Amino acid sequence: MDKKIATREAYGKVLVEIGETNKDVVVLDADLSKSTKTYEFSCKFPERFFNMGVAEANMIATAAGLATAGKVPFCSTFAVFATGRAFDQIRNSVAYPKLNVKIAATHAGVTVGEDGGSHQSIEDIALIRALPGFTVFVPADAIETREAIKAALEINGPVYIRLGKLAVPVIHDSDFKFVPGKALELRDGSDVAIIATGLMVSLALEAADILLKDNIKATVLDVHTIKPLDVETIVSVAIKTGAVVTAEEHNVIGGLGSAVAEALCEHNPVPLKRIGIQDVFGESGKPVELLKHFGLTAEDIVNAVYEVLKKKSKNM
Amino acid sequence: MDKKIATREAYGKVLVEIGETNKDVVVLDADLSKSTKTYEFSCKFPERFFNMGVAEANMIATAAGLATAGKVPFCSTFAVFATGRAFDQIRNSVAYPKLNVKIAATHAGVTVGEDGGSHQSIEDIALIRALPGFTVFVPADAIETREAIKAALEINGPVYIRLGKLAVPVIHDSDFKFVPGKALELRDGSDVAIIATGLMVSLALEAADILLKDNIKATVLDVHTIKPLDVETIVSVAIKTGAVVTAEEHNVIGGLGSAVAEALCEHNPVPLKRIGIQDVFGESGKPVELLKHFGLTAEDIVNAVYEVLKKKSKNM
Amino acid sequence: MGKVLSPYKAKPKHEISVNYFNEGDEFILLFMEKAEKVKFLKEKAKVIRRHIVKMLGEAGSGHPGGSLSAADIVAVLYFDVMNIRPDDPHWPERDRFVLSKGHAAPVLYAALAERGYFDVSELSTLRKFKSRLQGHPDMKKLPGVEMSTGSLGQGLSVANGMALAAKIDNKKFRVYVLIGDGEIQEGQIWEAAMAAAHYKLDNVTAFLDYNGLQIDGCTKDVMCIEPVADKWIAFGWNVIEIDGNDIEQVLNAIEDAKKVSGKPTMIIAKTIKGKGVSYMENNPDWHGKAPKAEEVEKALEELL
């Protein structure tokens, strides 16, 4: 876990690779190609790159048109604008007609940092998850990003990929197997399950290490696919452990925490604590300051584990 | 429950009333004033009515500007466009600066009917619920709508009010007391809790009647305020009954069902079944045909109750 | 316009359908004199209008005004201009038509049925539960519908995307798109307008159904769009102004658009909302209301 790479960087690289092998791949950006890392693609394949300017809505619906003609458009901009500024276009021109459009949104979450609350998307998962037929990937590291983008290309339908600005630890080996829709068990433990997504996965592993010192064995799930959710695995670890903590860099309303709560309540209700942004907007600061401020550290996960364990023992 | 009135009709009426008593109330519409029922206000107070044409994004941000200068704007259009077409404006120009803008969106849910899936909002609650600081009202009938609008006027901040096209039964007496944020217990029963919102409340009452014949006593909660959620009451009925069914005319992802799942998992996990649109888009048809097709009838609620009761007995 | 396999032979068959000979690649009024062609297309537009009125009467809800105003444009596109194959609706080389103002679905459905995409009898299922003819066009349900629409302001962007795909692949197909005049109040239209000019999409031809009305009244009163031609010119488009209920003008404008290179063309088509049905013409009340049985009868008489 020494090496740190931003998932957007990994995206930029794999985009060029798939552009090479698949001539139907086209890329659209909304005046942020250097930040979203579509820039390299734009240099290599200028005839398949379309800068749409500061016009996210038009970008998405143009991509829909390209998709009707057999192209596989990848659209990129900041997550807050990719989803919010173009929601009706995503809904009515992509999801409703089930078109083969990929939205790879970068700068998700509060780790955007200094730009502040207007630029920190804490609700994009909630938005896209509410749309029938969308696949939602939230990669935890650079390697998972690679695989998620390649998997997105294989899926014939709308896919949302949530990427970050901040360099984050590489937690996977390069030969790791990414199965869309299948949660990855990174640690096996019977006391509690920590279910995490995105950059919180590496913090969940840290938390598991800390807990181990206290002889608490945690299962750690990496839920890279928020939708369709791997209900089976999630329910099975809930049954095994009887207590769950979710961790995400997103509002606790509408994201992974909600998805897990839905699954647990319908299949095997157990105590749950949701680590995430507690329904407030972000603000300016350094990413680490903000992760701390918003309660998104390994320690916060550890504390949440103790809380659910207390409830679990009461239940028993 | 003989009389049927659409909540949008009630909205149109109360709007004129509050326009009379509060000169700061202004109304904006996006070329749908006869459908949203802001038309009467526009005739009575033309100097305080602004038709923005087919431009929902501009409507919302203009309302934000009006709010900065002390006006209390009510914005109306169909729910699918009110939320989705203007999401970033609602997010960044209303919710983020906590401005005093009210969005009264009509034509929510599949009871829009013949217009079909492009016009049937099944995700608006999910969208607005994910925004910090928003109050979300989903009135069950005409009387509740009146009170919700008056309550919205009292709140200094962003409020979303979800209204319907279809005439629905009037379930409340005119002297009923509406307390924002407080779920209403319409029936008291210890076997199961049916937690409903919007037009599903009257169907929940029907379901409770049917269940009573089988000697199953259901608590029925009318959750007219989805946000802030009345966690206390919801948890208390979950404790009392040990089994919960939610019912909403919305995607089961992101709406009332998710909110209740979150509350239960964090405070008192019990078996839950979520009645709602099962993550598919709507389609054309008569409202009753669609309610049936999408599993939104009293019978569907009854069946869900039997399901959770089975799980509850297993749990005990 | 590609190869022509068969001449058109007008053989009137039943009440409102005009039969045509179409054994292969495409449909074209090749051996007709212009005047004869115009007459034929006028007849087709009338047939489409009759379908619209009947469908809506049967459905009990829907949008007659904006369907009727566009019938002539749609007739010209589907019965003369567009290079399409009803028996192979996904033929990659086909010309595309995007009905951006999706509420005018009936005019599209009528044209598709008349053109042979499906049986005209299916028109009576409009807006009914489980029908392929949804209240607003659904491309997943009905072959021939190029894009699902209904949320206004999105169709021009979609058309641009199709046109960009043609450019990438060096394909010759053209993209036609019909936009409402109230619809251009949507900012996305101007994003798309700017992008079409920027990317020199001369394979895009847009029609503005310039009927002066939207739901809440005259565009002039609701949200004035004037001067409309100046706007499109300022956004870098070739602009042609015509009477959009005049078949010949529609035909000529499309031909002129094809000759322009490096620019998309906007045909500002002055139309009458409700055109062809006296009591609907220029009356905003008929934007989104279905005619009752007697009203259908009266309309059909007028449309003989």
Added chain:
Amino acid sequence: MGKVLSPYKAKPKHEISVNYFNEGDEFILLFMEKAEKVKFLKEKAKVIRRHIVKMLGEAGSGHPGGSLSAADIVAVLYFDVMNIRPDDPHWPERDRFVLSKGHAAPVLYAALAERGYFDVSELSTLRKFKSRLQGHPDMKKLPGVEMSTGSLGQGLSVANGMALAAKIDNKKFRVYVLIGDGEIQEGQIWEAAMAAAHYKLDNVTAFLDYNGLQIDGCTKDVMCIEPVADKWIAFGWNVIEIDGNDIEQVLNAIEDAKKVSGKPTMIIAKTIKGKGVSYMENNPDWHGKAPKAEEVEKALEELL
């Protein structure tokens, strides 16, 4: 412009702040000759530029290019034109300024501090955790910020809303709004443009910071906005074209805008992105990158 309680007296106090006398209602350069006023405003613009460079250097991130290009416009607004009360920032009769291109926050913060809304020392907290000077303006945190911005394309709509409120209440305040030239690619700008003309918002004066650059390069290459004046004219605006880095032209344009009735005014202000710092000028790389310590020094030398 209301009552004037006090004459302006220029008393230079410390390195970059120009002090002023302001005991009551408002701030106005009343007893100055035009030439003297222009000189003073030029000085203010320079002071603002110095603040921008220093703030960004200190913050380590942010947007210098678009802040510097707008410094002259903002100086004229805050130090001559606008009827405001720094000690009563919510005074209902105040003129409003909406920074639609919110990433240029530093130019606004510098002007507010210089104008007395808060101490200039606070400028050094820009973008830091818990600062009132958020990366993009936050009206909830910092008095004097009229609207939270950062998501491009929304400020003109907001300005219209403020202007409508003035019309309803018969108030005399005016609304100024600064828009980026890349920003006008957002469709919402054109929705707002149409609405401002429709509602005859002659109390709205917009500035286009016409610096020819956006993040990915020249607007011409990324998404061409030309012919830009024609667009605003076609959308019903009074258009004035000026050199937006020329204080006198900015002053005159604003005066001219005030005289126009029944129409909003767009002042197309040709500017140089990065203006005043040689190595930043016209260089898209300096859109969103902070200068390093040596670069700050160099810039400050140039801005003496």
